[in-house]
């Protein structure tokens with residue numbers, strides 16, 4: 001029996017459209033005795049909303065099995081004055097963080113989503129404000145640094161571009177709070193009381209999920225759904241332990257390869 005960290009976006013759905021077989025796969029993995037945790041870099045929905053989205057797709061899970069980046073941010077930034085460029089929906093998750101418009105100790109950059117709110121959050125005015133705070137000594141944090149993600153209309157620019165832009169402009173380096181940071185993976189292992197060497201990470205992102213997990217000593221399965229691109233596997237140096245068509249093939253693959 002293994003501990004399995006399951007990515008969500010591109011694994012169970014793309015833009016909210018379910019990927020076939022996800023609910024059945026989760027049932028089977030649980031019946032096979034595996035311990036599961038849903039590890040997402042989603043930065044635009046609360047944990048309760050994300051869990052509810054998955055339940056609507058037929059998955060059986062509790063809210064507290066979902067691990068989100070805003071909660072990681074709340075742990076890291078509790079008690080600090082923070083200028084947050086994040087979607088309004090996750091502000092409630094930033095418990096204990098003092099959100100301010102100026103004189104910040106930290107600047108926090110969240111992720112983009114598919115709504116027009118992204119235009120407001122990452123406006124020139126807000127990015128220039130963030131730059132000003134960084135120049136005045138604030139530390140730069142981000143929920144993740146993803147370049148893009150897969151939507152039903154194709155790849156969409158993610159907030160990694162803004163994080164990198166601010167790093168460049170302010171000559172600083174952002175602290176990443178979500179996958180593939182050590183703090184994020186350690187929190188997931190702790191929740192499952194699991195050793196990295198006995199843990200599998202399953203996802204569609206060869207950088208964040210697969211390379212990130214390997215760097216932390218975990219085993220990996222890459223799925224050919226969501227943002228999967230064959231060339232990234234063929235041309236790159238990252239070699240997952242397994243590659244399967246979709247989440248629905250995962251239980252069989254694990255059964256054959258876990259011994």
Ligand SMILES: [Mg+2]
Pocket residue numbers: 007008009010011203204205226
């Ligand atoms: Mg994904």
